[in-house]
Amino acid sequence: MTAVASTQKSNLKTGLLAGALAIGMVGVGFAAVPLYRIFCQVTGFGGTTMRVSEAQAATVQAVSKTIVVRFDANQRGLPWNFKPERPTDTISIGARDMTVFIAENLSDQPIKGMATFNVSPAQAGKYFNKVQCFCFTEQTLQPKQQVRMPVLYYVDPKIMTDPDTKDIEEITLSYTFYPVDQAGKGS
Template sequence: MTQTQSPSLSGKNRRIAMMAGFMGLGMLGMGYAAVPLYEIFCRVTGYGGTTQRVGEAQAATVQAIDRTMSIRFDSNVNSALPWSFKPENPVDRVSVGARDMAIYIAKNESTEPVVGTATFNVTPVQAGKYFNKVQCFCFTEQLLRPGQMMRMPVLYYVDPAIMDDPETRDIKEITLSYTFYRSKDGKALDPAESGS
């Protein structure tokens, strides 16, 4: 003897299945949105050593103060990228609030064109929200031909507000660290597109 489901039970099962499907799609969507949302959160708050990004006009309004700080420049290359990468000067002493420039030098040590992308962080992490980059090569795909060397500038300043924050006013040194990775798509860009 077989039992048949009542129409009301079959409708409930369909609604539950649809709700579960929508919840699954919603969670998938949130998974994709999590990375950009987290990046926005870090940029706004400086959480995790994320620096602030400012334009020339805003940077021009900042006045230097009578306090200096050491800025250390660190460089790393992922093992999948056949490049050498280093700062031209590993340490700089700057006036807080004054714009300064650091130069990193990258060289393709392979026999083929390779595209790389850099990420960065700042330590101590509390200083991230006060370290402002006006110009930077990070998150931009860089094409280097075999044996090609490229100088990559970073224009930055330390916001004088760092002196007003009880968590950061005693900081005497900030480290800006970059890590270069092989570009995810692995395609060599046209030199005109890469800005070379």
């Protein structure tokens, strides 16, 4: 084999390896968001709340200690009015409760939005359990339409025994609505 042929073969291997690495990195990039979301939902990392079923929620016993839950609503780039029906609620830890957020399309066109959420303080996220929620679901509001969006939730009594959370007296549940274009991608 000549030196030129050997160099060409080496360059081809290097090019194929670089191409495979680039394709792999693109795949990891696409998988990162859903994997991060799953990680946060499983661990409560960064104030991400836990999602539970009705059956799981039914097994939790309420205690006499209460906690204040504050509700926050924001929108980014939507001609919507978005707010909680009531700004705070005092609940018994472990008891299921419901709050309602109200969204109104102020424009004269149908608009799609999707909400994300977080809990603060962040360490309380793993104890804030949502049984039913409108988050991560596209919501289409017709012109001037107003909708009520319920959130069914409870605070796990384990919050009282965790050294990092036992002194928390108030939790904030915050939602932010973002526009979704017609192709189903966030704007």
